[in-house]
Amino acid sequence: MEKDKVPQDDENVYENTFKVVYAVDKDGNYQKVPTKGWEPENIALNQAWETIHEKVSEARKLVEEGKVSPLAYHIEKDMLSPALLADYVGWSVKKVKKHLDPKEFARLSESELQQYAYVFRISTEELLKTN
Amino acid sequence: MELTFEHNQSAHCENGAVSNLLSFHKLKLSEPMIFGIGSGLFFAFMPFIKVNGLPGSSYRILPGWIFKRVTKRLGITMQSQTFRDQDKAMLELDNVLAKGLPVGVLTSVFYLPYLPKALRFHFNAHNIVVFGKKGDSYLVSDPVLDTTVEISYEDLKRARFAKGTLAPKGKMYYPLNVPERVDLKPAIVKGIKKTAKDMLGIPVPFFGIKGIRYMARTIKKWPTKVSEKELILRLGQLIRMQEEIGTGGAGFRFIFAAFLQESAVVLQQDWLKEVAAEVTELGDRWRDFAFAAGRICKGRAATDDSINILSEILMECADREEKIFKKLKQISL
Numbered sequence: 400m401e402k403d404k405v406p407q408d409d410e411n412v413y414e415n416t417f418k419v420v421y422a423v424d425k426d427g428n429y430q431k432v433p434t435k436g437w438e439p440e441n442i443a444l445n446q447a448w449e450t451i452h453e454k455v456s457e458a459r460k461l462v463e464e465g466k467v468s469p470l471a472y473h474i475e476k477d478m479l480s481p482a483l484l485a486d487y488v489g490w491s492v493k494k495v496k497k498h499l500d501p502k503e504f505a506r507l508s509e510s511e512l513q514q515y516a517y518v519f520r521i522s523t524e525e526l527l528k529t530n
Numbered sequence: 531m532e533l534t535f536e537h538n539q540s541a542h543c544e545n546g547a548v549s550n551l552l553s554f555h556k557l558k559l560s561e562p563m564i565f566g567i568g569s570g571l572f573f574a575f576m577p578f579i580k581v582n583g584l585p586g587s588s589y590r591i592l593p594g595w596i597f598k599r600v601t602k603r604l605g606i607t608m609q610s611q612t613f614r615d616q617d618k619a620m621l622e623l624d625n626v627l628a629k630g631l632p633v634g635v636l637t638s639v640f641y642l643p644y645l646p647k648a649l650r651f652h653f654n655a656h657n658i659v660v661f662g663k664k665g666d667s668y669l670v671s672d673p674v675l676d677t678t679v680e681i682s683y684e685d686l687k688r689a690r691f692a693k694g695t696l697a698p699k700g701k702m703y704y705p706l707n708v709p710e711r712v713d714l715k716p717a718i719v720k721g722i723k724k725t726a727k728d729m730l731g732i733p734v735p736f737f738g739i740k741g742i743r744y745m746a747r748t749i750k751k752w753p754t755k756v757s758e759k760e761l762i763l764r765l766g767q768l769i770r771m772q773e774e775i776g777t778g779g780a781g782f783r784f785i786f787a788a789f790l791q792e793s794a795v796v797l798q799q800d801w802l803k804e805v806a807a808e809v810t811e812l813g814d815r816w817r818d819f820a821f822a823a824g825r826i827c828k829g830r831a832a833t834d835d836s837i838n839i840l841s842e843i844l845m846e847c848a849d850r851e852e853k854i855f856k857k858l859k860q861i862s863l
Binding site for chain 2: 400411412413414416417418419420421422423427428429431433437438439440442443444446447448450477478479483486487520
């Protein structure tokens with residue numbers, strides 16, 4: 400890739416920062432060149448986020464319908480899984496999965512709620528919400 | 531406590547962290563030099579290993595291996611440790627910083643609040659250098675950023691103890707002994723030979739040139755095997771592995787070309803410059819692949835024809851890489 404052909408397709412992925420790629424100058428010598436992004440990379444990133452947002456919306460809907468506990472929403476929002484969340488809180492996957500049931504979730508103690516809230520970096524009040 | 535630490539932005543975090551750490555210890559090596567000596571270039575296509583639920587591919591060797599090979603090949607002694615106790619891990623970091631030494635730290639991208647939001651996925655093998663402490667904040671040289679940043683104690687602790695695949699377990703490392711002068715020549719030759727061997731000689735279909743051809747054949751079958759939506763997500767994943775931040779463009783091929791160019795001068799072997807130019811052309815073809823795949827994703831429409839074109843580009847990349855690495859395999863001092 401030539402230096403002056405390094406794409407600058409800015410979709411604000413890098414939030415006014417930039418990344419560097421390696422490209423050649425007129426004499427074929429390599430140097431680092433800053434870039435704000437490139438179309439295929441932006442498309443691929445955007446569609447990856449779209450998938451995540453779809454999952455979050457789906458989880459939110461299920462929580463609102465009372466089918467699952469808010470935990471399901473926070474798991475999707477932080478791109479975790481019950482297994483990974485279990486790893487973070489240090490409980491069994493079985494126990495975490497049980498808390499996806501709204502009835503079981505309602506029975507959690509304040510200290511258990513706090514442990515979940517800590518993993519999600521939110522307050523226990525926020526843990527009960529889906530926004 | 532703040533050191534004078536020279537922050538050089540790099541394309542790839544592992545190269546960059548090592549390069550910046552060594553530079554502090556007066557050993558100036560460029561990012562491509564670290565990458566090449568560490569035999570960082572690779573190719574793997576393992577569709578049965580799912581990354582975010584999608585077939586996995588990689589253009590580089592496993593995280594941590596560049597670091598291991600570079601230190602070994604250059605005779606650098608590194609202190610490297612992991613921890614069970616999170617507070618102990620932070621305390622040990624403070625202790626080393628207090629000695630006036632910058633420290634390489636392994637982190638999860640997801641828990642680094644200073645990174646652009648769009649890039650924060652659960653990637654657990656991100657290398658940063660911590661070079662000081664100011665109040666409750668740590669001064670960070672993140673190799674992929676253009677400037678240095680700060681991070682709180684709490685955030686850094688979280689990032690060091692992320693769970694899941696490649697969990698960093700608080701890993702930190704710093705040079706104990708860096709030779710004043712190193713002989714780059716044998717290290718470069720070893721680095722190139724190992725890369726050529728990895729690309730040509732692993733007797734399973736998923737790695738090196740075979741892996742590229744395997745990917746070319748596999749994606750051709752996707753239109754009949756999976757839904758269009760799934761197909762587009764799979765292509766997106768391939769693009770990301772090849773072009774997202776950290777790759778230097780064209781799945782590390784351009785960094786490798788820059789390394790060959792630098793090596794031609796060190797070894798006084800002009801033919802390496804020609805190979806470097808061939809790798810540049812090869813990299814451009816990989817970019818063609820990403821661009822064509824991106825257009826399919828953008829239009830949300832994959833036809834057999836458009837997928838066949840992708841497959842043909844990959845076959846061509848494989849042929850080019852085979853030629854290149856057969857030449858490089860012959861390298862000697």
